[in-house]
Amino acid sequence: MQMALAVSLGGVAGVSLLKSTSKDLVWQIDPFKCVQCGRCADECVMTPSAVKCVHAYDLCGYCDLCGGYLKPDANARTTAAENQLCPTAAIKRQYIEEPYFEYVIDESLCIGCAKCVAGCTSFGNGSLHLQVRHDQCKNCNDCSIARVCPADAFQRVPADTPYMIKGGFTKGGTNKDNLKKG
Numbered sequence: 117m118q119m120a121l122a123v124s125l126g127g128v129a130g131v132s133l134l135k136s137t138s139k140d141l142v143w144q145i146d147p148f149k150c151v152q153c154g155r156c157a158d159e160c161v162m163t164p165s166a167v168k169c170v171h172a173y174d175l176c177g178y179c180d181l182c183g184g185y186l187k188p189d190a191n192a193r194t195t196a197a198e199n200q201l202c203p204t205a206a207i208k209r210q211y212i213e214e215p216y217f218e219y220v221i222d223e224s225l226c227i228g229c230a231k232c233v234a235g236c237t238s239f240g241n242g243s244l245h246l247q248v249r250h251d252q253c254k255n256c257n258d259c260s261i262a263r264v265c266p267a268d269a270f271q272r273v274p275a276d277t278p279y280m281i282k283g284g285f286t287k288g289g290t291n292k293d294n295l296k297k298g
Contacts, residue, residue: 141272143259147245147282149269152230152237156246159261160228166253167228167246167261169206169221172282175243178216183239184232185209185219201235203227223249247279 145156145167156167180193185207190199195209206225210218221244228246236244248270262270 140275142250142255142275143248143253143262143270144273144277144280145246145248146269146271146280147247149267150230150233150246151267151269152234152246153266154229154231155264155266156228156230156261159264161254161256161260162252164226165228165261166249168223168226168249168252169228169230169232169244170247170279170281171219171221172243172245173218175241175282176219177241177243178212178218179240180215180217182209182217182219182236184236184244186235188235188239202232203229207232219244242282245282247281250275 157165160166183201185201186193186199187201192199197205200207204225204227206222206227208220208222210220212218230246233244233246236242259270
């Protein structure tokens, strides 16, 4: 009888522990494991996806010819829609000075398709990558994207753990606020 009570209390304590810690855990993508499969755009329960492209500005070369912005077969290096890799025009190209441009992500347009990330990784330095935006994620206990991620790049991390970005670590906020240095 005492053994059954101990097991029962242990089970209740375990469930209580799970409930208390699950609220403190969030989903996050390891940018070094992500293979830009495009499933974040299609498999998220949110429309558009809670996964957004982020830009690690301290890694960016501010190139005129950006593999994450321009299609590989672009007619010109301009902001014309037919030259842009992003299907929703979520990346804004801003002239700084010759030959440098800054690329800013409009998260409200980003669907998490990873086309820009794949382009930046293939033809650039990898400063663009995907992350789960905690302020938009429902934080499902069984993330539909994590279930189908071929690279096992999704993981549960403590909510107070900084976002994992290629240039270092940062806490929540917007791309512009927290991922740009200086």
